[in-house]
Amino acid sequence: xxxxxxxxxxxxxxxxxxxxxxxxxxxxxxxxxxxxxxxxxxxxxxxxxxxxxxxxxxxxxxxxxxxxxxxxxxxxxxxxxxxxxxxxxxxxxxxxxxxxxxxxxxxxxxxxxxxxxxxxxxxxxxxxxxxxxxxxxxxxxxxxxxxxxxxxxxxxxxxxxxxxxxxxxxxx
Amino acid sequence: xxxxxxxxxxxxxxxxxxxxxxxxxxxxxxxxxxxxxxxxxxxxxxxxxxxxxxxxxxxxxxxxxxxxxxxxxxxxxxxxxxxxxxxxxxxxxxxxxxxxxxxxxxxxxxxxxxxxxxxxxxxxxxxxxxxxxxxxxxxxxxxxxxxxxxxxxxxxxxxxxxxxxxxxxxxxxxxxxxxxxxxxxxxxxxxxxxxxxxxxxxxxxxxxxxxxxxxxxxxxxxxxxxxxxxxxxxxxxxxxxxxxxxxxxxxxxxxxxxxxxxxxxxxxxxxxxxxxxxxxxxxxxxxxxxxxxxxxxxxxxxxxxxxxxxxxxxxxxxx
Numbered sequence: 223x224x225x226x227x228x229x230x231x232x233x234x235x236x237x238x239x240x241x242x243x244x245x246x247x248x249x250x251x252x253x254x255x256x257x258x259x260x261x262x263x264x265x266x267x268x269x270x271x272x273x274x275x276x277x278x279x280x281x282x283x284x285x286x287x288x289x290x291x292x293x294x295x296x297x298x299x300x301x302x303x304x305x306x307x308x309x310x311x312x313x314x315x316x317x318x319x320x321x322x323x324x325x326x327x328x329x330x331x332x333x334x335x336x337x338x339x340x341x342x343x344x345x346x347x348x349x350x351x352x353x354x355x356x357x358x359x360x361x362x363x364x365x366x367x368x369x370x371x372x373x374x375x376x377x378x379x380x381x382x383x384x385x386x387x388x389x390x391x392x393x394x
Numbered sequence: 395x396x397x398x399x400x401x402x403x404x405x406x407x408x409x410x411x412x413x414x415x416x417x418x419x420x421x422x423x424x425x426x427x428x429x430x431x432x433x434x435x436x437x438x439x440x441x442x443x444x445x446x447x448x449x450x451x452x453x454x455x456x457x458x459x460x461x462x463x464x465x466x467x468x469x470x471x472x473x474x475x476x477x478x479x480x481x482x483x484x485x486x487x488x489x490x491x492x493x494x495x496x497x498x499x500x501x502x503x504x505x506x507x508x509x510x511x512x513x514x515x516x517x518x519x520x521x522x523x524x525x526x527x528x529x530x531x532x533x534x535x536x537x538x539x540x541x542x543x544x545x546x547x548x549x550x551x552x553x554x555x556x557x558x559x560x561x562x563x564x565x566x567x568x569x570x571x572x573x574x575x576x577x578x579x580x581x582x583x584x585x586x587x588x589x590x591x592x593x594x595x596x597x598x599x600x601x602x603x604x605x606x607x608x609x610x611x612x613x614x615x616x617x618x619x620x621x622x623x624x625x626x627x628x629x630x631x632x633x634x635x636x637x638x639x640x641x642x643x644x645x646x647x648x649x650x651x652x653x654x655x656x657x658x659x660x661x662x663x664x665x666x667x668x669x670x671x672x673x674x675x676x677x678x679x680x681x682x683x684x685x686x687x688x689x690x691x692x693x694x695x696x697x698x699x700x701x702x703x704x705x706x707x708x709x710x711x712x713x
Contacts, residue, residue: 274484277605301485304413307477309485342485345522349488 225394232393233386240382247371247378249325253289254364257326257334258357260290265353268346275309275342276301289323296320313338333359403432403535410503411437411533414481416474418458419445425460434533435563439470439478441527451563451699472527479526482507492621493597495520503609504534504602532563534599536610540565540704541572542581548693548709550584553577553639555658555690558667559676560697565704566667567643569697571600571610573665574641578613589638591616594627600643628653632660641665651681651690658690672696673710689713 260282267278279298283291293316300312313335317324326334337356340348412420419439423431429449436448444455444467455467482499483490490499499507511526548554556573560566580588595601595618601608603620612618617635619627624642631640640657642650645666654664670676673694677683685691689712696707 268486268488272489273605274486274489276484276486304481304484308480312485342483343480343487345491346488 229390229394232389233383236386236389237379237382240378240380240385243382244375244378246325247367247375250327250330251364251367251371253325254330254360254367256286256290258360258364260286260294261337261353261356261360265349268349269353289320292323293317293320309342310335310339330363333363399535399537400430400432403533404430406503406533406535407431410501410505411531414478414501416477418468419470419474419478422456422458422460422468423447426456426462427460428462436533437531439475439529439531441470441472441475443470444468445470450702475526475529478529479509482529491522494523497523498597500598500602501531502602502604504536504599506532506534506597506599508532534602535568536571537565537568537704538572538575538611541569541576544569544695544706544709545573545576545581546584548695548711549577549581549586553586553589553663554692554713555663556665557676557682557685557691557694558665558697559670559672559694560667561671562669563703564697564699566669566697567599569695569704570641570643570665570667571612574600574616574639575611575613577639577665578615588613588615590636591639591641592631592635592637593618594622594624594631594640594642595620596622596624596627597643600641625649625653628657632657632662637662639663639665643667644669645681646679647681648684649681651684654685655688655690664690671698 263282263285264278267273267281268275271278273281276298279294279301283295283298286294296316296319297312300306300315301309306312306315317331324331333356337352340352344352412424415423422445423434423437433449434447435451438446438448440446446453446455455463455465457463457467480487482501487494493499494509497509499509501507508528508530509523509526510528511523513523514521548556558566558569574591574593577586577589578591580586591613593600593612593616595603598620600610601612601616601618601620602610603618606620608616608618617637619631622630624645628640628642631637640662642654642664643666645651645654645668654666657664668676668679668682670679677686692711692713694710694712696709698705698707700707
């Protein structure tokens with residue numbers, strides 16, 4: 223009896239591990255899509271409504287979900303306070319506070335960072351270009367992330383369950 | 395300056411001016427000993443030149459400890475200017491694109507900042523100004539009630555088309571703003587009921603709108619077209635807002651005059667301001683001459699700063 227319970231516990235925990243691992247892939251795709259949506263909204267906030275950056279970010283933070291909700295509302299707060307030297311600094315500070323909820327890869331963050339650096343200091347034309355570039359790049363990584371998800375999501379889930387079974391079989 | 399006003403100006407500085415200045419410029423101003431910073435009228439930043447402040451139209455310098463100097467003082471660096479400029483725009487230069495083309499910014503609170511630097515042209519028109527090297531911050535001080543006596547004198551037989559004439563820095567906009575407030579709220583002393591007023595606030599100085607909402611008290615029956623070009627604004631105002639009075643700042647061109655004449659023909663009263671010293675001066679402006687010839691002006695008020703900004707030099711009644 224004890225053996226069965228122990229075996230079940232092993233299988234359960236390895237399955238959970240596999241599931242968590244695969245969740246990262248799924249979540250990355252979702253977050254990249256969410257980010258595309260945010261940047262699209264930001265582009266109309268800036269190009270059409272001509273709102274200052276902190277107002278624009280505050281507005282889009284209301285229409286999005288975690289983690290970008292926190293990221294953009296924090297960044298908006300820092301911009302509003304006017305205590306920091308540049309937009310980049312405000313972004314980095316906000317990013318550091320929200321990092322634990324982000325499932326983005328390093329390259330994704332780099333794209334976001336370059337985009338943020340280009341905000342604010344140019345005219346509408348410059349912003350248009352910046353938006354086009356970042357959206358194109360995000361499309362690219364969205365595809366890539368989707369492929370990775372397809373390949374790996376199921377793999378890690380099965381691996382979790384089967385790995386647990388293997389351990390149990392060996393131990394028994 | 396009474397204490398209420400003093401407190402208010404101090405708040406203005408804390409809220410609108412200090413946050414946009416860099417620390418090495420802000421601190422000496424706060425520490426200033428000889429008199430309170432609330433007396434400052436103008437702050438001038440020039441790259442690699444000393445920080446210059448104006449009080450009662452007199453320039454002076456400051457050192458690091460807030461000591462007033464006759465010459466020299468803290469040198470403003472290029473970085474100071476760049477950072478201040480970015481903060482003034484809320485880190486969002488694009489929102490100020492049109493203003494920058496005309497060489498100024500308006501801060502929250504209605505303070506006007508003149509900018510100078512390298513002007514970039516494209517096809518004979520100014521595209522933008524880059525490498526900003528001079529910033530001239532003019533502190534806007536709302537003085538409620540400053541136009542009450544004036545309003546009582548000129549409007550005791552009803553509202554008239556009014557032109558306010560003054561050199562820069564003599565309280566033209568302040569007087570206009572107060573007139574708007576008085577007309578909009580009504581003046582009990584001369585039995586004038588409140589009128590619907592539309593302000594065409596091209597440079598956001600009269601009502602000092604921030605995100606569309608007036609930061610200055612312009613009265614309860616006042617609508618503000620913020621950032622709207624004067625000519626289009628006057629047409630829009632008359633067509634859509636059904637005002638009794640239209641107020642507009644700094645007119646002068648023929649186009650301005652034509653728009654005003656159109657507005658007058660629909661039955662509204664117009665209050666406008668123009669740069670100038672005396673009648674001869676303003677009649678050299680072609681737009682004003684046109685208005686004058688067509689009898690579109692009933693009262694002309696001349697201002698100076700002989701005994702402080704907003705001194706009324708002369709009032710000419712035409713009709």
